[in-house]
Amino acid sequence: MSDQSKQENKSVQEKLTDLSELVGWFQGASFKLETALDKFKAAEVLAEEIEKDLTKLKNDIKIVKKRFDSEE
């Protein structure tokens, strides 16, 4: 599975975690200017994907068929 499809399969929650980790990387000791631009681009892509995912997601509401007005 490619990196891109792996990314697409992630849930919104996972993407939010990834984004927070990226912010953490910029503030942490492992920060390197050489890779910072790629990380910045990744953060922008993640923010866009989160917005897209959240906008298109719909809730699935099901009414339980079982009746509760008497003991079965």
Next chain:
Amino acid sequence: MDDVLLSVSDFVALTNQTLEYAYPLVQVEGEVAEFRVAQGKWVSFKLKDEGAIVNCFTALAQMRTPLENGMRVIVVAAPRLNNKGYFNLNLRAVKPVGEGSIKKGFELLKAKLEKEGLFAEERKRSLPRVPKRVAVVTSTESAAYADFIKIINERWGGLEVEVAHTQVQGVPAPDQMIRAIRYFNSLDSLPEVLIIIRGGGSAEDLSTFNDEPLVRAIAESRIPTLVGVGHEVDHTLADMVSDVRAATPTDAAQILVPDRQEIIRGARAQANSVGYLLTQAIDNYSRQTKDNLGVAFARIQQKLDDTFERLGILRVAVAQLNPENVLRRGYALLRGEQTVGAILEIETAVHIIKAEVKDVRSK
């Protein structure tokens, strides 16, 4: 019937048959008096008004609200004549009525459940921040349910919601809700949150949520519970025993799921903050590089200055050692063997002289 001779037992049985046919169940309102619990199992009291009094009887396990003398109640009961000749109302349900009695029933049950620790903070479980699958117990015909669904649809997506339709007021409501709670708790894969909601109503309507078995079913739920009943000011034992209390059904929806617009704004802000951090880092690096270059240039300059200074000193020293300078001061340079008869060459600042050695002595 006046020509039929009956035994006492037959008379009692016939009376009960007639009562069962004519009044299978009656609802009677009155005041509780002489309330008693016998052998920890049987409850008896008298229901009275200004003009009459009637005996009431039931099993303790069937009592859904604690009673006290003086409380006003409606009983749902089957009238019966027992074998000892006493007329009883065999109770199916007892419900306090009137603000004072409802409040009294609420306080009695609250004290009882509090003593058992059912409202203790340490029992409260937290809800997942973003649940994926939840269960709702409510009346799907209610405005409260419509509001709840509207709010969660506005706020979030991708949520799986299973809804059990039950009555949320009236005598059958507590048992229906208990069955729904047990149904969700019996599923192989449990929902992450169990939500119980109902809109506002009279104290009597909301008293459904002060029903002891319902409150216990909520307390026993394996699924963390979120209860939003009535308005902000309404407090029921169901919401007190729940893991999380919502002030209203709308509030329950807001507690249940985050607002997607807020999250989108947050994600954008995080991406922007990364951009800002990157710019800041580049600025820092370029400032640092400039500073380092400055330090390096200053060091080189210093080194050069030192070298030139040393060179100057050496040039002076060299100049001082130059024989020409010595000759200019009046000294002469002598070349040749210092033996009598030898020819010497004498160099001064301006002349080169040849001279013969006439005498050589030691000093």
